[in-house]
Structures are given as C-alpha cells and as structure tokens.
Amino acid sequence: MRTRMVAGNWKMNKNLQEGVALATELKEAVKNPNCAVVIGTPFIHLATVAELLKGSAIKVAAENCADHEKGAYTGEVSAEMVKSTGAEYVILGHSERRQYYAESYEMLAEKTRLALANGLKVIFCIGEVKEEREAGKQNEVVKAQLEGSVFGLSAEEWKNITLAYEPVWAIGTGLTATPAQAQEIHAYIRGLVAEKYGKAAADDTTILYGGSCNEKNAAELFACPDIDGGLIGGAALVAEKFLAIIAAR
Ligand code: PEP
Helix, strand or coil, X not given: CCCCEEEEECXXXXXXXXXXXXXXXHHHHCCCCCCEEEEEECHHHHHHHHHHCCCCCEEEEECCCCCCCCCCCCCCCXXXXXXXXXXXXXXXXXXXXXXXXXXXXXXXXXXHHHHHHCCCEEEEEECCCHHHHHCCCHHHHHHHHHHHHCCCCCHHHHCCEEEEECCHHHCCCCCCCCHHHHHHHHHHHHHHHHHHHCHHHHHHCCEEXXXXXXXXXXXXXXXXXXXXXXXXXXXXXXXXXHHHHHHHC
C-alpha cells in the first residue's frame, strides 16, 4: 500500500515566530493522522520547527535546495545543510521556482540527485501551464518534466520520490482541476512510472494533487483512485483548514 500524504507548502509566508505558532498548533492537533503529514517551511524555520516537531506525527520539508554540493554559492542552502536541520523532505520542481528562478530540467535533476544522496526524500512537482492545458498538451508536458529530471534515477532512488501533480493554472488561483481531470492525468503519470520502473513501483508511488486544494474540495479529490493526497499552499497557512484537509485524507 502506497503512502497517503498531505503536505503543506508555506512558500514565503510567516516569519519565524508565526511559523513556530502554526507548527505548535498543528503538533497539538495532529496525533494519529490517517496519512503522512509534512509541512514545507522557509529555510530559516527548518531547524526550529524540526526540533519542535521531533517525535510528532508531522515531518518537515524544505521548499528548495541548491544544485551544488557546497562552496562559493552565496545565499544558497545545500541539501546537506537541509538534512542537518532535521528536515526529512525537500520540495523540488515547484512551478514558482521553475517560472521565477528559471530552474531547468537539468538543474532539477542535480538538485534531486543531491537531495537523495544526502538522505532527503523528495516531493517532486510537475504540471502544465494554462496554455498547455488548453492545447491538450498536459500529458506531454508532465512526461517531459519527468524524463528531463527524475527518470534517470535508479529504482532504489525512486523509492524516495513522491510526485505532486500541480497544474500551474490552479495554483493560488482558486481554480481547481476537477476530480475527473486530476484523476485522468494522475493515472497517466502512474502509467509513465510503470513503464519506467515497473508496475509494483508505480503502485507504490505516492502522487499528490496540488492547486487550490482546500478543506471544501479535498475529500472529492482524494476519493479518486490515483490521487494519494495533496500538496497544499494557501490552505496550509491556516491550521483549521490544513487540519480539515488532513482529516479528509
Ligand atoms: C502550491 O503552491 O503548491 C499550491 C498547491 O498552492 P495553492 O494550494 O495555494 O494553490
């Protein structure tokens, strides 16, 4: 049985004190969740929040890591540094990083390789923009993203990959993919994983949906057979909403 998961992505929101307050609230409320629960926080929160959540049901993720191992890269944070904070995951390939920071397939392949080599699990995001969806190109887009960055991984490495399908037109827009649209492409993605790593590995791969998933639509999305949970942006910033999404999984 593959892992079901609800993961939050705080993005560049909440100062340290606000982040600690939210993590504390979540820790108190999440005792025996039905699924894995992960929160992705800014780098500066990681060590404090990981320490706070030690021994709890909630794991911590970074939202990025460097594409270099170490050295003269001012302002960058390496995978090894992320791991040293107590974080267990890193979110890579988010559309905001692809779009605003020009993260290429090659760069993301290197980030993924370094994250895995340093013992982190990777939540790898893929998804098409609006024009690509309108042109019916969503399948070829996600296939190219997978082939360009993560299908070079070994079968052993693949075990530490969680995928997040996030249609860019649905992120932060209030537009959600319908359960039918999401299910269709999740099944397609699982099929690609099966072709590459075999059916058993595909059956074990967790594929999250992300894009305006909230406490109102989560249950319907999560009821789809190939949607194993959610990667949540805006609704992860409010404890009540994030908890309701966890409860829906
Ligand atoms: C995200 O950024 O990963 C995301 C899904 O954001 P939102 O839930 O706000 O659409």
